[in-house]
Amino acid sequence: MAINWFKYSAPSTFYWLAGKLAPWFAWPSAVLFAVGLYIGFFVAPTDAQQSEAYRIIFLHVPASIMSMFIYLVMACYAAVGLIFNTRLSSMMASALAPTGALFAFISLWTGALWGKPMWGTWWVWDARLTSELILLFLYFGFIALHASIDDPRRADRASALLAIIGSVNVPIIYFSVKWWNTLHQGSTVKFTGTSMHAAMQQAMFTVLVACWFYAIAVALARVRSIILERERNTQWVAELPEARS
Template sequence: MSINWYKYSAPATFYGLAGRLVPWFGGAAASLTVIGLYLSFFVAPTDFQQGEAYRVIFIHVPAAWMSMFIYLVMAAWAAVGLAFNTRLSFMMARALAPTGAMFTFVALWTGAFWGKPMWGAWWVWDARLTSELILLFLYVGIMALWAAIDDPRRGDKAGALLALIGAINVPIIYFSVKWWNTLHQGSSIKPSGTSMDEVMLAGMVVMAIAAWFYTIAVVFVRVRRIILERERHTEWVKHVLEGA
C-alpha cells in the first residue's frame, strides 16, 4: 500500500506546488521580457551593416536556443520516465513538447524575417535554419505519436522512446546539415562582427532567461491540466474540482 500511496501522492503534491510557482515564474518572465525588449529596441545601438532589421535576433536567437534546449530537457525527462517509471516525468515531457515546437516555429519565422533584408529571400538553406526545420519535424512527429495513441501508458512510453532516439540523432542531424551546407557552399548567418556589442549580448541573454521562465510557467500550467485529466478518478482530484 505504501508504494501505491507514494505513486498517487506525487502528482498530487506537485499539482499544488506547481500551482503556487506559476505566478512567480510568469511574473518574472513578463518583467524580464519588458527589460529585454527595452534593451533590444532602445538601448542596443543600430548595427552599422544591417541597420535596424538586425533587432529581430533578440527574439530569433533566444527562440533558437530554447527550441534545442527544450528538446534535450524533454528527452531527459523521457529518459528518467523510462528508467524509473515515474509518471510525472512523462507528463513533464508531454507538457514541454508544444512549447518547444512553438519556439522552433518562432525561430524559423523570425529567421525568415531576418533573411529577407539580409539575403533578399525569405528562405535560404542556411545550416542553422535547416536544422531548426528538421527539429520542428521531430517535435511534430512526437506530438503526432502522442495524439495517435489513446492509452496514456503506451503513449507516454512510445513518445519517450521516440524523444530518446531523436535526442541521439539531433547532434548528428545538426552536424550532417552543417556538413551538407559547407559542401554546397550555401549562405550562412554570420553575427555582425566578432565583437558583439555588450548591450546586444545582454539583451539576448535577458530575453533567453525570460523565455526560460515563460517555458517553466507554461509547462507547469500544462502539467497541472494533464495531472487533473489523468487522475480524474482519484479522490483528491474530485476534491479539487468540487472545491473550485
C-alpha cells in the same frame, strides 16, 4: 532540514506545488521580456552593416537556443519516466513538447523575417535554419505519436523512446546538415559584428532568461491540466475546490 523530494513526485502534491510555483516564473518572465526587448529595441546601437533589421536576433537567437534546450530537457524527462516508471516525468515531457515546438517555430519565423532584408529572400537553406526545421519535425513527431495513442501509459512510453532516439539523432542531423551546407557553399547566417556591443549582449541574455522562465511557467501550467485529465477519476481530484464548483 531535509526535504522529502519524493513527496513532490506524486501527481497530487505536484499539482499543488506547480500551482504555487507557476506565478513565480510567469511574472518575472513578463518583466524580463519587457526589459530585454526595451534594451534590444531602444538602447542597443544600430548595426553598421545590417542597420535596424538585425534587432530581430533578440527574439531569434533566444528562441533557437530554447527550442534545442527544451528538446534535451524533454528527452531527459521522458527517459526518466521510461526507466523509473515515474508518471510525473512523462507528464512533464509531454507538457514541454508544445512549448519547444513553439520556440522552434518562432525561430524559423524570425529567421525568415531576418533573411528577407539580409539576402532578399525569405528562406535560405542555411545549416542552422535547416536543422531548426528538422527539429520542428521531430517535435511534431513526438506530439503526433503521443496524441494518436489512446492508452496514456503506452503513449508516454512510446513517445519517450522516440524522444530518446531523436535526441541521439539531433547531433548527427546537425553535423550532416552542416556538412551538406558547406559542400553546397550555401550562405550561413552569421552575425557580422566581431564584438557584440554590451547592450546587445544584455538584451539577448535578458530575453533568453525571460524565455526560460516563460517555458517553465507554461510547462507547469500545462502539467497541471495533464495531471487533472489523467487523474480525473481519483479521490483527490474530486475533492479539489475547483473540481467541486
